[in-house]
Every structure is written in C-alpha cells, then in structure tokens.
Amino acid sequence: MPKYKRVLIKLTGEALSGENNSGLQEKPLEETAQQIIDISKKGIQVAIVVGGGNILRGASLSTSPNYSRVGADQMGMLATIINALAIKETIQSLGHKSEVLTSIEMLKVCDVFNKNKANQLLEEGNILVLGGGTGNPFFTTDSTAALRALEINADIILKATKVDGIYDKDPNEHKDAVKYDTLTFDQAIKENLKIMDQTAFTLCKENNKEIIVFDFLNKGQLSKLISGEKIGTRIHS
Helix, strand or coil: CCCCCEEEEEECHHHHCHHHCCCCCHHHHHHHHHHHHHHHCCCCEEEEEECCCCCCCHHHHCCCCCCCHHHHHHHHHHHHHHHHHHHHHHHHHCCCCEEEEECCCECCCEEECCHHHHHHHHHCCCEEEEECCCCCCCCCHHHHHHHHHHHCCCCEEEEEECCCCEECCCCCCCCCCCEECEEEHHHHHHCCCCCCCHHHHHHHHHCCCCEEEEECCCCCHHHHHHCCCCCCEEEEC
C-alpha cells in the first residue's frame, strides 16, 4: 500500500542526460519516465518540478559579464521548459498520460500553471510536469518545488538527486563523511546545507512540508521510498 497519495518530485535535469551530464539522452529519459510511471500506476498522483542544469544554469551563466542575472535566469527557465516537454513526450510515448504546465505564458506550447488546472490534471491521472521555475529571476527550482508542493497540497517533496542523502560534508571528497538519516529544517538552515536553497527550506519549515532527499539514479529507490522504506534523508520540522 503506497504511503502517499500525492507527491511532488524535484528532479535534477542531469537525470535526463546520463553520464554526459549535459543535453538530453534517450535512455536516461526513458528510464526516468518509466520509474515515475511505475509509481503513478500504484495510484499515486505525481507532479514533477524539473531543473535545467543539463542544458543551462542561469546562476552560472550570470557570472559572465555578457549577461545580467535577470537575463541569465530567464534562459535557465527556458531550459527547464525544454526538459519538461522532453519528460512529457517520453511519458506519453510509453503509453501514460502526461501534461506540462509552465509559469511563463507559452500559448502554443502548453498552459500556464494555476492550482485548479493542476489539481484537475492530477485527478485525471496525468503525470504533471512543471516547467519555467517560479517565472521570476533569483529563485531556484528548489524554491519552485517548495512553492508548487504547497499550492497543490502534495503530501511530501521528494528531492531526486545523484546522492543517497545528505552528509555533513562532501562524501566524494571526505571518506569520513557522515550521512544524516533525519534532519530538522532548523539544522539544515543553520548548517547552510547546500542540498537545497535556504528559501526552499524556510518555505517548507513554515508550512510543515517534509522533504526526502534520495538517489534517483539508483533504480528502484523511488518505488521503495513510496512503499514506506526508509531511504535517503528526511527533513522535517
């Protein structure tokens, strides 16, 4: 029996690019789509907020003297929409319903996000993919995930990453790094943990919305997590 009825998955764009860590690759796209379809078939309503780092990171681009932060972030938003469309198309090609909503008006591409439309699509069994971030510069897709999870009243945010949880220091650089099984939002904010940004942590803390950080690239972890197994790191009030 699934533990949750409605989840929001914050998906790294790099899950769509495989070992290349850039662009869109057919195999990782299909594997990503299939994992999400598998949990949807269990009766779970799934919304996805996808990053754009496999294509372009606005914050990184803004360090160039050629781009303002606003312009760079706008390009980053468009990158997330490309990823959202790629996920939707792949899910549909595998025989499941999916739709994209964005924070930016793109009438010939997809509808603009609003709570009622999102709820309707989820209730109809669509895997809902949310692109464009918040539609505003200076906000990350982590903040978008927190905001959208609150708007659609998701039971939990599942932060799908390339690591199996949160550590006290980088496990790739420090062999003695210690993994947290659970953390409070106050701890995450005080220790300035970089797994999500401070705005996202604060939003979730103020609204008591739990987050689980887990390794999405380890196949089967998402399904186990949905079934209630203790996987990754849980962040709570």
